[in-house]
Amino acid sequence: MEIKVLKNILSVNEQIAQKNRGLLDKNNIFTINIMSSPGAGKTSLILQTIKRLKDKTRIGVIEGDVSSSVDAETVGKEGVPVIQINTGGGCHLDANMVNNALSNLPLPDIDLLFIENVGNLICPASFALGDHKRVIVSSIPEGHDKPLKYPLMFHEANIVLLNKIDLLPYVAFDMKAFSQAIRNINEKLEIIPISCTTGQGIETWVSWLVAQMRKKNST
């Protein structure tokens, strides 16, 4: 006997993601999901952003990692609330992990929440978390062909930060090919070149972020 099922395997995740979104909206928390390959600079970006914004905005951080808590400790030194999620080998954060983390954060005291996803450019694209914007951190040493290899991730992103541009003199990175590859996937996707080491471009990113936050809060 055949039984029709027609059930989305990811629907449980989608439902929890919507619950998260509701909770975040209720508490007026603008939430950014940061995704990248391992080591592209997600934690460095969060640190740079906290340094520039913490006097104006109340920031919270969820750190996703396969096992360690190094990133959470580093970020915690900045004096903002941080929750570490260890995925226990898992290659992405899912909505339920974020839901647990949210219940451990002082939500009324947070206006801007960063979620550092697990370093991986494939799986996080399939798992909604409930965030408002998705940021991809790409970096110069990874090469300019990343958008070709992970089109879905780039299609679903709201902005690309091209990090480690201080390394441009030492690495053969074709900026034109990178921009073209992104345009071929998602015409509207803006690219901001940055360096978390020298601070170049960080102001531009922070302005983008603040503008998005205002837009969200005025709707």
Place this chain on the structure above:
Amino acid sequence: MHELAITQSMLDIVLEQAEKARAKKVSNINLTVGELSGFVEECVQFYFGFLAKETLAEGATLSFTSVPARARCQDCHKTFKLKEFDWTCPHCGGNNIEITAGKELFVESIEVE
């Protein structure tokens, strides 16, 4: 690892349906898998063998139907099949597209005894 979580969700759905139908055994599971879903069949097969042990679905076969990635152009409103590296609209050259198929991950149906 991703596949482990997905295989568990899939198995949960299958077992719930099988129990509802008071089935004694699940013999086959039909899955619809979008090209963009990042779902690796071999891994799912592997985890399924392991997770389904001592359940109604032990020994069931998995049949995969792949769904090609398609999109609709937001500029000229035509639909087309997505190529691997270039998501440019073949009709008008635009790059402002909406994905209409290829992200699915469904339990389509199950065969039970």
